[in-house]
Amino acid sequence: RRNQSTEHYFLGDRNFPGWAIGLSMLGTSISSVTFLAFPAAAFALDWRQLISNLTLPFVAVLAIIVFIPFFRR
Numbered sequence: 001r002r003n004q005s006t007e008h009y010f011l012g013d014r015n016f017p018g019w020a021i022g023l024s025m026l027g028t029s030i031s032s033v034t035f036l037a038f039p040a041a042a043f044a045l046d047w048r049q050l051i052s053n054l055t056l057p058f059v060a061v062l063a064i065i066v067f068i069p070f071f072r073r
Contacts, residue, residue: 014072021068025060 041049 018068025063029056029060 038049038053
């Protein structure tokens with residue numbers, strides 16, 4: 001199948017299912033550095049790092065409500 005334009009190539013003709021976008025966001029936010037950096041920061045900063053990690057679900061909900069509908073238009 002040949003792409004008609006660069007928009008079709010880079011945006012997939014704006015035809016991605018929601019679960020694929022969600023898995024992409026999850027994979028982007030978690031990396032191997034995350035598994036090393038967060039425990040080290042918790043050890044060094046006496047659990048002050050936990051506060052910023054607790055905000056991640058709220059930011060994810062914000063992204064679901066605001067950003068995904070904006071980019072799916």
